[in-house]
Amino acid sequence: MTKVLFYIILDVMKIDxxxxxxxxxxxxxxxxxxxxxxxxxxxxxxxxxxxxxxxxLGWRVILRISNIIREELDRIGGQEMLMPAIAPKEIWQESGRWDEYGDDMFRLKDRKGRDYCLCPTHEEIVADIARTTVRSYRDLPQIWYQIQTKFRDELRPRFGVIRSRQFIMKDSYSLDQDPAGLDHSFELHRQAYTRIFKRCGLDFEVVxxxxxxxxxxxxxxxxAIVDIGEAQVVSCNKCDYRANIEAAVGVGVTELFNDEALAEVHTPGKKTVIEVSDFLKVSRKNLIKSIFFTAPDKKSILILLRGDYDINENIIKNIFGFSYRAASSEEIIRFFGAEPGYIGPYGKEGFDIHADDLLKGTKGMITGANKNEYHIKGLNIDRDIKVNKYLNLRYVKQADHCPNCDGELNIKNGLELGHIFKLGTKYSISLNAAFLDEYGERKPIVMGSYGIGLERIMACACEQKGDDKGTAWPVSIAxxxxxxxxxxxxxxxxxELADKWNAELIANQFRVxxxxxxxxxxxxxxxxxxxxxxxxxxxxPKAVKQGRFEVLTRESGELLEIERNDVIKKCCQIREELYRKLNE
RNA sequence: CGGGGCGUGGCGCAGAUGGCUAGCGCACCAGCUUGGGGUGCUGGGGGUCGCCCGUUCAAAUCGGGUCGCCCCGACCA
Known part of the structure; x- marks a missing residue:
């Protein structure tokens, strides 16, 4: 049995x-x-x-989870440390995240009025350690990790411990000389995480x-696939394609309508796709949504999307830059001379138009006329407007097609337990964490960042294994x-018998x-x-008299009647079996 | 931030047309009882009714404000 590091845990507890x-x-x-x-x-x-x-009771669960995490991170060469939970503003300004993080960051001042935050994550701190301790390629690679309390002032904490403002995270960071090294560290984490969640007894998917x-x-x-999950997971019913809906790419079917002349139609009070399509008695697929994005110091963009799809703003931000935001009503009115709901790509200039690829070559479409209470119909994309780029900008819908095969995509709710990613040189460059390579050339360290929410493992076990009566802990984290x-x-x-068995169970390393x-x-x-x-x-008394004892396995509900002399042995067997199943 | 709901012993709730010692169940303490699925009885302890201001002879109850918590949404590592 594994013992928890740094903490002494009594192996028996009298409940009273x-x-x-x-x-x-x-x-x-x-x-x-x-x-x-x-x-x-x-x-x-x-x-x-x-x-x-x-x-x-809950802390014991957390400790057992941390222990599994420690073992698996140590196994891939991770070195545990403990970074501060509070950090001064300056280091966060170096990466630019003092401003980017916004209201999600807990901020405070010390008695001298100096600004600090309660760290929501630790990339900056790691980069700071690295820039003074890592000098040479000989110092690389490194994997550093900590199990620590994180603070994020979530807009809306939810589901108890699942989305909370103070939580415990295992965060690790890899430091490598080049992208190939990062690939390796990333793969090591992928394997470690897979082992961790399996050992914790959870059903999960990697997406x-x-x-x-x-x-x-x-x-x-x-x-983890659970109903209350806040993430949406897209999965193919034929191949192993899996993606978070934020990153999923589906294949849709272009829908063609009759080409006709452009004409205005009066659509009083009809602003949304549903209102307009109902009013004109056409399919939602016949409409084009226009979504206007602006960014300080950048050219505005108008995104076109077919009416039956929603925009994935992550894609916009990833492609065009994080400073882009959906424009406010005031901006839209100023730019288009019409209220949101009546704007469109036709007849206006001063912005780039990017369209979802399902709109390529479409004709006879309906969109805003840039005039209140009016839409236009008969829009022929190739004839009437100039699209800069066609891109996949939409959220996947149920039953869209898989990008890798001819299967269909399903969408399920899931709970994010862990996240691994390749940071690259974003933080090492902004914080100047560099090393000298074997040719004496100065290069930025290539970083990766990897997180696991410990409470989420605990909560997820309850979600997946529990029933109306209560939970059924996987033996590894019970x-x-x-x-x-x-x-x-x-x-x-x-x-007397209870005391005797209690002692024997403890002698067999049971936590009783x-x-x-x-x-x-x-x-x-x-x-x-x-x-x-x-x-x-x-x-x-009954069992003592009859010499037969009841042993119940909580998760399976299996109930055994065991002869007195076999009881301890049987308990050991059941426990072994429970552990064995986790490693299958 | 928008919408909805809720703040009354540790937990779940009742009390609300203003009115006299603020109730009930669970939990807790003492005693008896029971003894394989929240047993029964008796006797106890514990609450400035979230907070502030106002109306009133009188406020848990009415009015205003404020704080907190939950749910739906928006937002987001």
């Missing part, structure tokens, strides 16, 4: 001496299954929106992702492995939760199920 405090009723704020179980079971306690205490604010390099997410449930502990022979409380049986049964301890052994 512990802080374990289960609730009979669901706390009213809990909506998701994991939130309900974690609160009711006394694993966590909320202090403020998105801020939680991990009570002893292509988009980098967002972190940079545009390759990135993959490890996503706070205790065996629930020793004692009925009528006041009877001497019962108590001993429930010999002098309360009614039902409470103990219900608690054992709510707390989700993998194996339950019952010692009762």
């Amino acid at each position: 001496k512990s802080l374990i405090n289960t609730l009979r009723e669901d706390p009213k704020e809990a909506e998701s299954r994991s939130h309900r179980i974690l609160l009711r079971g006394g694993f966590i306690k909320q202090l403020a929106s998105g801020v939680h205490t991990y009570l002893p 292509n992702a988009s980098g967002g604010l972190m940079g545009a390099g390759e990135s993959k997410e490890f996503i 706070p205790y492995e065996l629930y020793l449930l004692v009925l009528n502990p006041s009877e001497n022979d019962v108590k 939760l001993l429930d010999d409380r002098d309360i009614s049986a039902g409470i103990k049964f219900n608690d054992s199920e709510l707390l989700g301890i993998p194996i339950r052994l019952i010692v009762s």
Whole structure:
């Protein structure tokens, strides 16, 4: 059995001496299954929106998760350290993220009025360490990691511990001399993450992702498929194509309409695609949406999209730059002389037009006339407007076609557990973290950044393994492995046997939760199920008399009656089997 | 930030046409009881009704403000 580093954990806990405090009723704020179980079971306690205490039971789960992560990161050569949770403004200004991060960053001032933040992530700090400690290509590659509290002032914390403002993250950073080295470090992380989530007993998928604010390099997410997931995963029903919807590329079908002359149509009060298509009794596919983007100091762009698709703004930002935003109503009115809903590509200049590739060659389309209460019909894209580029700019829809084969794409909800990506030289250049290569040439370090949300693993286990009664921890992350449930502990022979077995189980490296409380049986049964301890052994007067003992495996529900002399051996076997299954 | 909801012992809730010691269930403490699925009984402890201001002889209850929390959406590493 693995021991947790730095912490001494008693392998037995009497439940009535512990802080374990289960609730009979669901706390009213809990909506998701994991939130309900974690609160009711006394694993966590909320202090403020998105801020939680991990009570002893929950903390044991977190510690066991961290331990698995440590083992797997150490295995790929990671070196654990601990960086500060607060950092001065200056270092964040060097990368530009003091401004880019916006309101998601918790900020504070010290007594002298100097600005600090509570770090939402640590690329800048790593680059700062690297620029003074890494000098030569001989110092590379490196993998550094920490398990640390992160702070993000989320607009809307949700689902208890799943989207919170203070959370524990394992973040690691790779430093390499060149892109090939980065590829290798990235692959090592991909393997380590796969082992970590498997060992934690979770069902997950590895999908292509988009980098967002972190940079545009390759990135993959490890996503658990659960209903409450905030991410959407696109997957092909025929091949192994998997992508976050933010990064997914679907193949759609171009729809052709009759060519006809341009004409204005009166569309009073009809602004949205649905309103206009209903009003004119045409398919949504016959409409073109026009979305106007502006950026300071850059040429504005007008994006055209077929009416039945939504725009993926990530693509706009990745292709054209992060400073682009969808224009405000005021900007639109100023530029087009019409309200949003009535604007279009025809007859206006001063911006570039980029169109979704499903619009290529389309004729007879309907779009805004740049005049309030009017649209135009009969737009022939090649004849009437000048499109700079055709690009895939849309979100995938259910049943779009796969980019890699002839399969169909499905969309499911998922929860992001981990994310790995290739940063490249973004931070090393801006923070001047460089090394001398073997020819004496100064080069920026090539970085990668890799995160795992520890609480999300805990919550996800509850979502995936739990039921109406409570959770069913995978044995590898369970706070205790065996629930020793004692009925009528006041009877001497019962108590003696329970104590004897308790000692034997501990001798066999079991983490035992001993429930010999002098309360009614039902409470103990219900608690054992709510707390989700993998194996339950019952010692009762009846069982002592008959010499046969009940052993329940929580997750499978398998119930065994075991002869007295075989009980400890059987418990060991069940535990081994549970661990074995995780490594399959 | 837009929409909706909620703040009354640790948890879940009732009380709201202003009115007299603010209730119930669970949990907690003491005792008895029961003893394989939240047992029964008795006796206890615990709440300035989120906060502020106002109206009133009188405010948990009415009015205004404010803070917090939850849900839906928008936003986003």
